[in-house]
Amino acid sequence: MVIRGVLFDRDGVLLESNDETYDHFVHWLASYGPTPSQVMREVRRVSERQLEKIRKLEITTPEAEKQYWLESAQSLLDNLDIGSKGPTPQEIAVLWPYYRFLKPVRGVARVLRELRAQGLVLGVLSNALPSLRESLAYHGLDLSFQHFFASSRMGVAKPDPRAFEMAVAQMGLTLGEVIYVGDNPHHVESARRLGMPAYSMQSQGIPDPRNSFHLLWQLEDLLSLVS
Incomplete structure (x- = not known):
């Protein structure tokens, strides 16, 4: 046929995967206090949670995805103890969309x-x-x-x-x-x-x-x- x-x-x-972008992101967040290894650990948690959400088909609309990334960014900041001294969840979501970590x-x-x-x-x-x-x-x-x-x-x-x-x-x-x-x-x-x-x-x-x-x-x- x-x-x-x-x-x-x-x-x-x-x-x-774009390793260079990962390195930039890790060092960017690490500049606000946490160590690079701490940042990497939390980034992996976000990635694992994303894969689980995809596997379970839990995010079905663009609006739900936008909310998910804002919540993930806030969780990342909280777990790294980056408060008002660092970026906002909105800034992370806009400046570092997940597809920036691909090439x-x-x-x-x-x-x-x-x-x-x-x-x-x-x-x-x-x-x-x-x-x-x-x-x-x-x-x-x-x-x-x-x-x-x-x-x-x-x-x-x-x-x-x-x-x-x-x-x-x-x-x-x-x-x-x-x-x-x-x-x-x-x-x-x-x-x-x-x-x-x-x-x-x-x-x-x-x-x-x-x-x-x-x-x-x-x-x-x-x-x-x-x-």
Whole structure:
């Protein structure tokens, strides 16, 4: 069957962790009194809480997400004992949105440009907060996509097969016409069981030799699959 679309995961495929931003943020907050290690510990707690909220599909609207980040910022300041001497929760939420801690994967802009030039329908399917599109817009990638599917807005998360079925249906295509690219093997397996050609990004480390998934070592490898 002819490939007519590509469905990407966000984290680990389009965007990856930006360690430089983490360092800047940690030292910025540490300048108000706490040690860098204390800041890192609290930042990890915020990140773990965010992942749990996403997993449970508890934040479903932009308004709820905005309130969540304000509450998280206030909790961060309280736990670090940064009072009136430091920034406000509003300043943290505006100056340090979570997607500032991410950066585009190498070569992603060129790959997306070439896929669009081939006339492919492109979408992002991510277990993410409602700000999925905003997170890509911050890095200048949103205009490459026609469709954005955040689990928080869909009410279903990967690896639930319904997430793939709903996304592909809204793309106006069939499962066999859409390649899925993700970095979580369980999500890739779920897509493949539906009959989607699905590939696992393995940009770091060595995969388990028992792994039977199709692998992509770099995003550019996707181009040869759709040409």
